[in-house]
Amino acid sequence: MPASEIEPGKGVAWRQSTASSIGDRTPGLQVVGDGSLTIYLQHDSPGPVKEPNWLPTPAGDFRPIMRMYQPRPEVLAGSYALRAIRKVG
Numbered sequence: 001m002p003a004s005e006i007e008p009g010k011g012v013a014w015r016q017s018t019a020s021s022i023g024d025r026t027p028g029l030q031v032v033g034d035g036s037l038t039i040y041l042q043h044d045s046p047g048p049v050k051e052p053n054w055l056p057t058p059a060g061d062f063r064p065i066m067r068m069y070q071p072r073p074e075v076l077a078g079s080y081a082l083r084a085i086r087k088v089g
Contacts, residue, residue, distance in 0.1 A: 026052060027052065028052030030050070039053050043056065
């Protein structure tokens with residue numbers, strides 16, 4: 001499937017270079033000194049330096065999904081809050 005093509009009926013953007021997810025085993029993932037990271041949710045590449053932190057999206061609207069495997073107690077208790085997704089630029 002060509003880079004950045006959307007699989008019909010699924011709304012998932014796939015690209016040849018990586019899978020459609022980012023995790024702690026993603027090669028080249030850029031994490032800040034405090035343990036935080038920026039994930040670029042966008043249709044076009046943010047550039048080669050930022051691509052390890054890039055999740056390609058459809059050109060139009062989309063719904064991000066967060067999966068947590070073996071979540072910490074605060075996630076299970078409902079007291080953990082994800083940071084809001086911010087539109088930049």
